[in-house]
Amino acid sequence: MEEQKFSDTSVGSNESTSQDDAEVMRLQLVGDLDLMKQLQASRGVSQPELAEAARSNPTKFAELLQKSRERQRHADSERTKELEQLKSESTPEAQQKLEEHLREKAVAENLEHALEVIPESFGRVTMLYLPVEINAHLTKALVCTCAQQTIMSLKCAEACGIARLIDKRFAGVARGIGTAKILGRVHSAQLKVADLYLPCSFTIMEAQEEDILFGLDMMKAHKTCIDLQNGVLRIQGREISFLSG
Structure with missing residues (x-):
């Protein structure tokens, strides 16, 4: 989760590296596959080597971590010296560099606060995502509060056997981040969620990656409630768990 801990800027720390500290960080890194991939692909100093050591050599990982922190302390010291020198100069170039240093410091502090x-x-x-079913066709629907209408891909409509019900009089163009062709609308089809059968209207789109976007229109129609604390969608007295991945 805290991927910045292993970046060139944040691996550096004013605290000495202990074996326990290094081992905790190593285990955290090994358990985060996304972060491991990022480190392996990184162009930062020793980052791919750090990722490999985390996987296979705890002792080397601790050594690399210590070296990375020493480099960071040295870089911090050099920046401090440069900043003090810029403060003593009054040229426009020096003031511009000073302002950039202060901006970078504010960004770093903002990052630290966010972490x-x-x-x-x-x-x-x-x-x-919710597991859903239409005409015995199993798929999943993305609960999307940014979608005004409930949307279905043409491919999904064909798989569910409702493409023949598309009313082409409702064809058009959807505009948002880019544009997409609307083929029409299926005015009513039964969407099975858990043991509920919900009548839903679907706007059918040609280039749609998700099978179904469960939009605000049907959320309001069926009086749903998104409960993020418990990871469920509440609807008609039921609590339906969101898919974990």
Whole structure:
């Protein structure tokens, strides 16, 4: 989750590296596959080597971590010296560099604050999917509060056997981040969620990656409630768990 801990800037720490500290960080890194991939692909100093050591050599990992922190302390010291020198100069170029240093410092402090109070923002967010069924065709629907209408891909409509019900008089173009062709609308089809059968209207789109976007229109129609604390969608007295991945 806190991927910045292993970046060139944040691996550096004013605290000495202990074996326990290094081992905790190593285990955290090994348990985060996304972060391991990022480190392996990184162009930062020793980052791919750090990732490999985390996987296979705890002792070497601790050594690399210590070296990385020493490099960071040295870099911090050099930046401090440069900053003090810029403060003593009055040329426009020096003032511009000073302003950039101060800006970078503010960004770093903002990052540190975010890592402390909202570390979740640096992790991977699992989208809200529900297992659903239409005409015995099993699929999943993405619960999407940014979609005004409930949307279905043409491929899914064909798989569910409802493509023949598309009313082409409702064809058009959807505009948002880019544009997409609307083929029409299926005015009513039964969407099975758990043991509920919900009559739903579907806007059919040609280029749609998700099978179904469960939009605000049907959420309001069926009086749903998204409960993020418990990871469920509440609807008609039922609590339906979101898919974990």
